[in-house]
Amino acid sequence: MELLEKARKLIKTSSNIVAFTGAGASTESNIPDFRSSGGLYSGNSKKYKYPPEYMLSHTFFIQHTDLFYDYYKNNMVYRDAKPNACHLSLAELERQGKLKAVVTQNIDGLHQAAGSKTVFELHGSVQRNVCTKCNKKFDLDYIMGSDKIVPHCDECGGIIKPDVVLYEEMLDQDVLYNAISAISKADVLLVIGTSLVVYPAAGLIDYYSGNKMILINKAETPYDGRCEIVINQSAGATLRSLVE
Numbered sequence: 001m002e003l004l005e006k007a008r009k010l011i012k013t014s015s016n017i018v019a020f021t022g023a024g025a026s027t028e029s030n031i032p033d034f035r036s037s038g039g040l041y042s043g044n045s046k047k048y049k050y051p052p053e054y055m056l057s058h059t060f061f062i063q064h065t066d067l068f069y070d071y072y073k074n075n076m077v078y079r080d081a082k083p084n085a086c087h088l089s090l091a092e093l094e095r096q097g098k099l100k101a102v103v104t105q106n107i108d109g110l111h112q113a114a115g116s117k118t119v120f121e122l123h124g125s126v127q128r129n130v131c132t133k134c135n136k137k138f139d140l141d142y143i144m145g146s147d148k149i150v151p152h153c154d155e156c157g158g159i160i161k162p163d164v165v166l167y168e169e170m171l172d173q174d175v176l177y178n179a180i181s182a183i184s185k186a187d188v189l190l191v192i193g194t195s196l197v198v199y200p201a202a203g204l205i206d207y208y209s210g211n212k213m214i215l216i217n218k219a220e221t222p223y224d225g226r227c228e229i230v231i232n233q234s235a236g237a238t239l240r241s242l243v244e
């Protein structure tokens with residue numbers, strides 16, 4: 001049976017689908033991923049003398065806060081991005097009662113913008129920001145609107161940190177617990193737009209115990225052999241065709 005047809009059938013007959021998404025779910029919203037050619041790791045950050053992994057680390061945030069924010073604001077925040085067919089189709093599956101949760105490595109907030117309600121953001125979100133001194137919360141407009149490169153709290157003057165999980169930092173334990181719980185109970189697992197090389201996030205799909213894993217990713221991944229169906233096509237067009 002044709003792959004798309006087979007995937008469509010699995011989705012049609014399931015009422016407990018969970019989606020696990022990565023940066024490839026948002027490239028069609030014009031947000032670059034990390035590892036595609038043209039992605040953030042492939043050279044469009046040449047302006048900086050440090051590798052992106054280091055500039056997105058906790059150590060770098062503490063030791064070079066100004067450079068961190070320069071890189072972060074120019075490469076990780078896309079305020080004009082709109083949800084694409086991938087985000088919208090997943091939200092539609094949730095509205096139909098078929099999809100129970102989206103577990104995402106993305107930090108862009110586009111699943112919620114598309115209408116998804118149950119979203120577990122493993123790596124946090126650029127939309128939330130918090131003062132490192134007094135814990136006051138700030139939205140993205142405050143961070144980007146600040147005329148200084150490093151945003152400071154308007155009450156105590158402390159440095160504000162994005163609620164984004166940087167390299168060297170732990171994942172939020174509640175988010176992790178909820179994500180594992182959803183994945184381990186899922187009937188169909190839709191894995192979309194992720195190279196599956198960033199741990200511990202990628203390891204979460206090991207908690208899926210079924211045999212209906214559908215992977216939609218342009219490039220090969222280390223998990224291809226474990227999937228029932230692998231579709232190496234664009235996430236937006238594929239999801240649209242699976243859900244309509």
Ligand code: CNA
Pocket residue numbers: 021022023024025026027028031032033034035036039105106107108109123192193194195196197198216217218219220233234235236
């Ligand atoms: P990655 O390692 O960059 O992999 C992305 C994968 O998506 C690649 O294998 C591509 O082949 C594939 N891909 C790209 N575009 C499409 C498309 N249109 N359709 C289908 N497949 C596509 O990114 P991961 O998510 O695996 O890595 C996890 C990192 C990336 C997390 O820490 C994220 O926070 C981080 N990240 C997030 C964003 C975002 O929030 N939009 C952007 C860039 C990086």
